[in-house]
Amino acid sequence: MKETIYTIPINESFEQLCGCPLCRLHDKLESDSLEYIMGAAMMESDVREQCNTKGFCSKHYTDMLAMQNRLSLALTVESRLCELKDILSQNLKKPMSRDVDMKKVPTLLTDTSGSCFVCERVDSFMLQYYINTVYMWKNDDVFRNEKFARTPYFCLFHASKLLEHGAKELRKKDYTPFSEEVVAIINRYLCSLLEDVSTFCKSFDYRNAGKDIGNAKVSVEKAVVFLSGTCVNLEDYK
Ligand SMILES: [Zn+2]
Numbered sequence: 036m037k038e039t040i041y042t043i044p045i046n047e048s049f050e051q052l053c054g055c056p057l058c059r060l061h062d063k064l065e066s067d068s069l070e071y072i073m074g075a076a077m078m079e080s081d082v083r084e085q086c087n088t089k090g091f092c093s094k095h096y097t098d099m100l101a102m103q104n105r106l107s108l109a110l111t112v113e114s115r116l117c118e119l120k121d122i123l124s125q126n127l128k129k130p131m132s133r134d135v136d137m138k139k140v141p142t143l144l145t146d147t148s149g150s151c152f153v154c155e156r157v158d159s160f161m162l163q164y165y166i167n168t169v170y171m172w173k174n175d176d177v178f179r180n181e182k183f184a185r186t187p188y189f190c191l192f193h194a195s196k197l198l199e200h201g202a203k204e205l206r207k208k209d210y211t212p213f214s215e216e217v218v219a220i221i222n223r224y225l226c227s228l229l230e231d232v233s234t235f236c237k238s239f240d241y242r243n244a245g246k247d248i249g250n251a252k253v254s255v256e257k258a259v260v261f262l263s264g265t266c267v268n269l270e271d272y273k
Pocket residue numbers: 055056057058059189190191192193264
């Protein structure tokens with residue numbers, strides 16, 4: 036199968052055979068997007084304009100605060116504040132129609148405070164990754180048998196996305212084995228996770244004091260990652 040800008044990262048992520056491959060793609064897109072915003076994007080007027088209009092969600096502002104380039108963030112925030120000042124002054128400047136225009140302000144603020152340039156950028160790439168993963172499962176035997184089938188698990192969120200796009204992209208005769216495979220992968224992982232979490236819970240019983248519980252030590256963190264797709268560094272909990 037011909038490789039494209041979307042199939043190469045998908046192949047690379049599935050090849051690692053570790054964690055949820057779609058979480059890994061998401062995290063890479065997110066960090067690349069933040070680097071881009073704090074660097075080259077500031078030179079591109081159309082991107083600057085979109086950042087000014089959409090702003091960022093609390094998670095991505097927090098991520099940018101943790102990055103080194105404070106001047107870049109200051110310039111981004113300055114432009115965003117100017118944009119918001121314009122929105123407000125446009126609506127306050129017209130005394131004759133003030134009542135009507137002031138009614139728009141809550142909607143304007145709700146819209147602008149609820150949007151995020153990074154989230155939207157990541158989501159639009161992820162959409163292509165879901166569609167291409169389904170396409171590769173259908174058309175690339177090596178990907179299907181050696182990568183997809185050997186995936187340790189998909190987190191619940193990404194399993195739901197694969198099933199949603201599988202249903203849209205595949206014919207019924209292909210969707211049935213595709214959905215069965217996705218469900219079998221998450222079920223296999225869920226069963227081993229449940230066993231480990233139960234072992235962890237039982238380790239609090241005084242009769243089990245001092246027993247080595249091996250992998251079950253990080254089972255709660257693993258369960259949170261699986262259930263929420265949250266990126267937790269399991270090394271921090273060992
Ligand atoms: Zn995931």
